[in-house]
Amino acid sequence: MEKFDVIIIGAGAAGMFCAAQAGQLGRRVLLLDNGKKAGRKILMSGGGRCNFTNMHTEPAAYLSHNPHFCKSALARYNQWDFIDLVNRHGIAYHEKTLGQLFCDDSAQQIVDLLLKECDAGQVTLRLRSEVLSVERDDRGYTLQLNGTLVQAEKLVIASGGLSMPGLGATPFGYKVADQFGLKVFPTRAALVPFTLHKPLLEQLNTLSGVALPTTITAQDGTLFKEAMLFTHRGLSGPAVLQISSYWQPGEFVTIDLSPATSLDDFIHVQREAHPNLSLKNSLAKILPKRLVEVLQELKQIPDVTLKQLNSKQQGELVNMLHQWRVQPNGTEGYRTAEVTLGGVDTTQLSSKTMEARDVPGLFFIGEVVDVTGWLGGYNFQWAWSSAWACAQAL
Ligand code: FAD
Incomplete structure (x- = not known):
């Protein structure tokens, strides 16, 4: 059995950013994904140029049964923080319209940024990993993968929503929420x-x-x-x-x-x-x-x-x-939708840390949570903000 401080499931926008931050804060992080590449949706996003944030990001641009939930994370790690990071990596970008920021060259640059940040945090990234079961005991969480067992004190679910099943989307996060007694609001294709x-x-x-x-x-x-x-x-x-x-x-x-x-x-x-x-x-x-x-x-x-x-x-x-x-x-429907409405009920999560209130050590970030942004970079900003807030608590 391999042991880590934190296991994060889903190497998409939220999972990669959370892994990088937690790693850089000194945590031993295992990042798992079912696909053969990390950040597949990022690569497809913004017509291949990734609309990575929006200069006008504010809570009013998000739909949720609990509209206040997103405020804390969006305020603590905001669009300017991510733009700063993009600048530090020397990525050229432009405003297309309505505050939407796109890479001048390619979405691959954002994936490379995240991979470099994960390297800086010595994150262990395992692709093509299927999680067969999740168990919790006093030592934390034990996951059965194809052939191996891994364990960590903390588990972060960053497996995204249901849109674009061709890019690896699964209902995994909702099932884990259900397993641990968390309510999940019905989901629906959006930005479609x-x-x-x-x-x-x-x-x-x-x-x-x-x-x-x-x-x-x-x-x-x-x-x-x-x-x-x-x-x-x-x-x-x-x-x-x-x-x-x-x-x-x-x-x-x-x-x-x-x-x-x-x-x-x-x-x-x-x-x-x-x-x-x-x-x-x-x-x-x-x-x-x-x-x-x-x-x-x-x-x-x-x-x-x-x-x-x-x-x-x-x-x-x-x-x-x-x-x-x-x-x-x-x-x-989900075949072409950019995002999924609904998801893990935020009233059961801490808006400061994204941790489930009644299940210590279990966190939900990104699109799997019942927070959905407008078109225009708002959904990636939620991924960065919720991931950052979570990482500080890991
Ligand atoms: P994801 O990025 O979806 O990552 C989830 C990861 O978990 C995936 O890698 C998936 O393979 C993995 N996973 C799922 N199930 C399992 C499992 N059982 N085991 C292991 N791994 C699993 N938003 C913007 O802000 N700007 C844009 O320009 C933009 N363009 C988009 C274009 C397209 C075509 C699409 C589909 C979406 C776009 N979005 C955009 C929305 C944005 O991509 C998502 O909101 C964002 O990726 C959500 O991040 P996430 O990390 O929560 O989930």
Whole structure:
């Protein structure tokens, strides 16, 4: 039986960062992962450039049944602390939009940073490790791996959520929580594209690939001003991924297709200047041409000139374009979701250390916990912050 001070399960963002910090604080750390590479999601993230944090990180950007839980960790290790670390490793980065920081070159640089930090903490990393069982007694935690037993005083679960099973996601963390009597909130795919009912999908079929700025609003009033993309399955793009976290099956979302321009004002000005211009060509000045064509084929945009457009038609049109109501059929699910909503109930964890209150020595960090960020680097920041807070207590 091999003995360590700490065993961490999951060599993703949270697990690697926690291992590195604990190792550098003098703990003997074993970091286990079921995959053949560490940080597989990091490599895929941000289109291969890893949106590693967000300059505007604040607790309001996180969903949880217990919205206060994330505050302590986010305050004690914040976005500027991680940016400092990125700077110390000489990694060049840029702000893409809305405070989102991406590597200039490659997400591999963030994985390399974490591996170097783990080396500095003399972390033992074991890949392709399947944990067959977890037992607890007065000496701590004993894990049966394929063929060997390992033991440590403290056990950290950093096995992530259920999104992208192809990248090694498993329900392991939820099962361990269950084994030790912790409540797990039901999980759901989030930051995920919407699918549409067949008739609507067929109507919008030729729009696949068209993107436009929107304001999208969920039934609970939450709204995001970001781009939307029509796909061959339904709707995607940052606006849709964001609102998917606030959408419940059966609900509608309301989409403003012209958030920057009041269509009433636009039509008024256009009618004065070009009364004989077709409504279609006029709208194509501010909306994607293919979208205007499809809406006209669907009789949503009348086939008239601006001077022929009567006030009833104009009212209906303006209403439809500023408040397009869509009822998604569902989402693309965990296969393409960036994150998992729900997870280990935070009321049973210390927000300072991430330790289970009633199970000494057992910690949960990262996405397995019921804390889910917006799109834009917020989820990695939660991984770094929760990992750091935990490491200080190991
Ligand atoms: P993970 O990074 O998922 O790590 C969990 C690890 O545990 C994995 O390596 C897994 O193989 C391992 N594991 C699971 N089960 C077991 C088991 N039974 N035994 C052993 N090991 C196990 N967030 C951002 O902030 N910015 C982005 O740019 C961004 N882009 C993303 C792009 C994609 C395609 C996806 C899917 C997600 C993206 N996210 C992004 C979300 C972000 O990747 C996650 O929130 C973050 O990785 C969570 O970190 P974690 O360490 O908790 O879990």
